[in-house]
Amino acid sequence: MPALLFAGCAAGPDYRIPSMAIVNRPEAAAPFLGSRDAGMSQAELPPRWWRLYGDARLDSYVEEALAANTDLRAAEANLRRAGAIVREAAAARTVSTGLSGQAAGGRIGGPTAALPAPFSYALGFDAGYPLDLAGGIRRGIESATAQGEAAVAARDQVRVVVAAAVTRNYARVCADGVTLKAARRVAAIQRSTLAVAVRMAREGRGTRFDIDRARAAAFSGEAAIPDIIADRKAALFELAALMGRTPSDYPHNLEACATIPTIARPIPVGDGAMLLRRRPDVRKAERVFAAATASIGIAEADLHPRVSLGGSAGTATSVGRALGPTSFGFSLGPLVSWSFPNRKAVRARIDQAGADAEVALAGFDGAVLVALQQMETALSAYARATNRLQDRARAADAAANASRDAERLQRFGRTSFLDVLNAQAGYADAQASLSTARASLVDRQIDLFLALGGGWEK
Template structure:
């Protein structure tokens, strides 16, 4: 008999989950023209923000891991998911309870019965107490499928937190890099402003000597004002980025102003960028892991829906005592008990159960398509980021040469103007070109570092070193 029950309980309705095979790319795409810094197939740098060798960026990243409110919200959702799983898995086990009561009563003389046998002429006491237990025999595996779905839902929440963590780390690095880029642009602008002011003084001196004209002085003054006009926008952008970083740290506006307002160079990417193996992508990216967990939960839910078609059998029993006198309570004659199985079999529900089953099957199909779409989108993101990383480096190198040539041109134009060979408009034109290329050079250097952050985010790196896989292990 016991073996029969065990065999029945081993039956589980519904399809078993099969881990989907992610669409694989044999190797990372390679650009037609390679830049100086190369992305190589080597062990992924999990703490990728430390490869910049920027102590302030590393400190902000560590701070974001503990103080960021979005990450704390994701952790709260994870705790809720763990509690929900505990509620669902409790159905696998018997439930027991202890009861006890005392009451002073008086029944009607005209009623159906009076336990005191006094026909309602006097009150009586009633003492009751005992234990009860019930357990649903999971013959068809419905509860086991519910537990399986709960485990998968817990994995969804875990990867949601990992995705938030990855986004927070990437956003912290991006905002910090942009802040340093703005500060570098402002420094370049201020250097050009000094040059423009020097040119204005030179024009004024030449005007006093009768060599220059009022037009030269006006053009020089206009150049100074035009360069000065860049500074307020840069200052406002710096304030915005410091605010963005303050928000990521869970701080009020401008809380990091004293800490970050001092200029510092843009963090530079290393010459060798380890990006891991393509075959490891499905294990690294939280969104792929989350899509797989959703598919697992949807598959298990089909088994739950099918289990509702079968009868539910519950074993229940109780034992206790009942007496009208406290002195009799607990005596052998006051004992009472009840034991026996119960079953519930749905006969007619207007098609509700079939509708639920069709819904769960459709949801599983949607989850399978979502998984394929997530994997395909991941490969596209990585390919785009690899291309961006390479192209931004090539652009940066070309702009460096443009800046060098424009600096030579400006010195030449200034010398020729002093010698009276060229008009002042030539100096202004060359200086404007130099300022534009210098700003573009800073922007491109910032773009290289931002592209590296985007690449590591697309690769799904970073959360592994903070929340290891062992933390997410579910004890079944």
């Protein structure tokens, strides 16, 4: 078949997302089941979602981390490498040149032959331009470009993770501050109760047993404080690492935070279509599938002749005839190469590329399903955490009232000291549960934003 019949064509299939891909299903683009809960909105997630907290200090920490995080620096380097690969693939369509030169001298007759010996030279220049009639180079550029875009999505995914990690640890420090404040308040009440027990025993209205029980409760309350301080310090150190700082350079001004970040309006979660357009891991999987599809064309191009326009010019003669009219020569014409004996190997490579494309499509479908599943799971967990916090808050209020009532009744001799200790123990447990519920709610909120996949947009 004449080679020109391949002109304007490209081997392999043109890329498109198959109609049966999961991303094309109507239910994949529908509103989330969990978005019907109170506190949710179907509005689009803003690019810098952490600004929903209205905390300028948090904003500055996230921006610092996005500029200095070591994982992001590595991702940016990988992105530059991918760009270089695209340029390398595109360079295959440019003119290639070569320059050669040779000089030789010799004599016949051995050491006694007369000098000077005969001397000759040859100079040559050649150039070639690939016609890419089978489209192999074009498919190679398509594959490299898609891989470069996958590297962009991979970088964006790191940005998502870094922004979420900074926000999570920021909230963890502040939640620990709230927990520490509550624990110290409980410990102060228990120390006051111990002092009352000691005074009552001296007045003959109490026993050593009451003192020991009050002392045990006080020690137990104090023992909870060091763990809270250690957890807060660990969050500060992790925050420093995320921001590209050494542990000693952690943000000291955050250490006193005792207000958990909150969002005053419904959380914008959008719908499935918005999610799948935004999630970097879904975009990466789609681009990997595009690159794999282009690789089929790269393999199929080897079935066709490789044609390029080429030319060469040169001169070759002895020194005595240098630059004479008969010393120059040139050639111009197509250069065709075709490896007939390897067609079975080429067919095998085509089959391998086709299988790789099927694997990539399955990975793309899987990424879509994981994104939707993570989103619904995060919405459900956040709703449950919200309900749990409300219940814990009501329980803490009731326990505080019971503790105050027990102390008042005990002062008037209407209840035993054991009832006071039990009420205070219940109050301490309720405060600890409330603190845990508050921290858990913020964690579930960050999980939700992480599932939404935002924050990579610059």
